[in-house]
Structure formats: C-alpha cells, structure tokens
Amino acid sequence: MSNQGQVPAEVIDCCSPLAREPLSGAQAVELSRLFKALGDPVRLRLLSLIASHEGGEACVCDLTGVFDLTGPTISHHLKVLRQAGLISGDRRGTWVYYRAEPDALRRLSAVLVPDAVVGA
Amino acid sequence: MSNQGQVPAEVIDCCSPLAREPLSGAQAVELSRLFKALGDPVRLRLLSLIASHEGGEACVCDLTGVFDLTGPTISHHLKVLRQAGLISGDRRGTWVYYRAEPDALRRLSAVLVPDAVVGA
DNA sequence: GCCCTGGATCGACGACTGTCAAGGTAGAGA
DNA sequence: TCTCTACCTTGACAGTCGTCGATCCAGGGC
Numbered sequence A, B: 001m002s003n004q005g006q007v008p009a010e011v012i013d014c015c016s017p018l019a020r021e022p023l024s025g026a027q028a029v030e031l032s033r034l035f036k037a038l039g040d041p042v043r044l045r046l047l048s049l050i051a052s053h054e055g056g057e058a059c060v061c062d063l064t065g066v067f068d069l070t071g072p073t074i075s076h077h078l079k080v081l082r083q084a085g086l087i088s089g090d091r092r093g094t095w096v097y098y099r100a101e102p103d104a105l106r107r108l109s110a111v112l113v114p115d116a117v118v119g120a
Numbered sequence C: 001g002c003c004c005t006g007g008a009t010c011g012a013c014g015a016c017t018g019t020c021a022a023g024g025t026a027g028a029g030a
Numbered sequence D: 001t002c003t004c005t006a007c008c009t010t011g012a013c014a015g016t017c018g019t020c021g022a023t024c025c026a027g028g029g030c
Helices: A009-013 A025-038 A041-054 A059-066 A071-083 A102-112 B009-013 B025-038 B041-052 B060-064 B070-083 B104-112
Strands: A057-058 A087-094 A093-099 B058-060 B087-092 B097-101
Touching: A009 A071, A025 A071, A025 B025, A025 B041, A041 A057, A041 A059, A041 A071, A041 A093, A041 B025, A041 B104, A057 A059, A059 A071, A059 B009, A071 A087, A087 B104, A102 B104, B025 B041, B025 B070, B025 B104, B041 B058, B041 B060, B041 B070, B041 B097, B060 B070, B060 B097, B070 B087
Parallel strands: none
Antiparallel strands: A057 A093, A087 A093, B058 B097, B087 B097
16 A cells, blocks of 8 residues: 655655746656646546545545446556555555545645645 | 637636535546646646746747657647647737636646635 | 748557456454 | 455456647748
C-alpha cells in the first residue's frame, strides 16, 4: 500500500502559475500527470467521495457500491490516483482506507490561478 | 474559428468543491473533460505560453517553433483546448490569435480547493 | 486571375487507457 | 489449520489518443 511512483512535491512547488511564465518541459510533464489522473469521471467521483466522506477517509467498500464497475476496475482507478499523489491509502485490518491529499489539490489549484489561497 | 462543443459554464458553476460533497455523474463527466484537456504536457505548455504571452494572446506562429511537433499536431492540441473552453481563438488577417479564458481556469481552481479566491 | 503563406482538417498508424475475468494475497474468525 | 471476506494484480481485449503526411481553405500580394 505504499505510494511509490508518485510525483515528487518539489517539482510542483517550483511551478509558477500558468499565466505568469511559460512552463518548462519537465514541469509540464509532471503537472500533466496530475491533471491526467483527474481526467476521468470515475476517478473524479472517487476523489470527491473520499474527500467528502466523514472523517476525510473512506474504505474501498464504501466506494465500490456507488459505481456500476467491477472491483478490479475501481482498484485500478484508485491506484492511478495514488500514484499521482492525490490520495494515500493504508490497510487497517481487513479494510483499506483511502484519504485525499489536500496539499496536492492546493498545488494544482495554485498553478491554475495566480492568486489562489494556497496556505489556507 | 467558433468554439462549438465547449463545456457550458453553468455546469461547472454549479459544482461544489470536491471535498464538500460528492460530485454527481454529470458534473464529473463535464469536469473530467476539462482536466483531460490539461492532461497532456504539450497542451499544458501551449496554454501556459498563450496565457503568459504579452498582451494575453499569442499567434499560432509563436507556438509552433517551441515544440518539436508538426503543424497539424499543434493545431489538434489547440482544438482540444478550444473545445474545452480553456482558450478562444480568432483570425485577424493572415494570422490566428489565441487567448486564455481565465474564468474557466478559475472555475477549475475553485473545484479543487474550497476556499480559493474565485472572484479575483 | 495566379501563387504563396498560415492554419485547419482528414485518414491512418502505433501507443496508451479503461474494462473485465481469473487468480492471488492478507487479515479475521472458527 | 481451514475458510471466508476484502482487496489487489495479472493478462487480454476494445476503444481512445497523440502523431504524422497529405490535402484543403482563407488572406494577401502580384
């Protein structure tokens, strides 16, 4: 349940907002990996379900029932979100719990708009 | 050079931030279309080049030289960004100029973070 | 009229992505 | 230990995406 392969935070932190100066190739590659992870309706709903769940975390069993998809497919989408660093997961007993990573969302938000409130 | 097929603004405006309540299926589909448009390094750099260009707009001829890609490919990526409503373009004489749509970027930013400054 | 230049569209190809069925692993309880 | 549940991984398939060459359209200058 480790999060190996996720985008290193410092790459994003160094990014200026889109409209201030052009992105370098490396910055664009790292950022696009995050946006691509959000570019699927199922993953967007999964992230939303996790982030808005009480306690800020959700068990996989809370998520599978919502969609008309098989377990492996949900698991695949969760892995994509995890590798992008947008969520993190840990096993507690029988169940696996996922939690959103607000820092990653704030960094993405800050890239889109120069004057977004990042420190909130 | 019309922007037909782009995401209607009201669909995004009605979206609560991800972490406040779960996205509906329709909201997720529309939002994922925007994020998917940003999920490619070339398109991310194109948007950044346009948004940060002096005057807030850039001619296609300013963009093609930056990448190691053919004209049709650049044109394709610009079309994807245009259909997502992230940029708009108009022909002035021989050249076509593209301009970023700050409102679309702000809406996306607001979805990611509940307390982002949207009205700025 | 003709030709040149800047861009867009079309058609095709390889690569990647989303999905599922089958099988595997970890923890809990008998 | 054996079994059940919860979840992940693998392998395979269809559909989508990024890219290019070829072609087409619109404006400007001759």
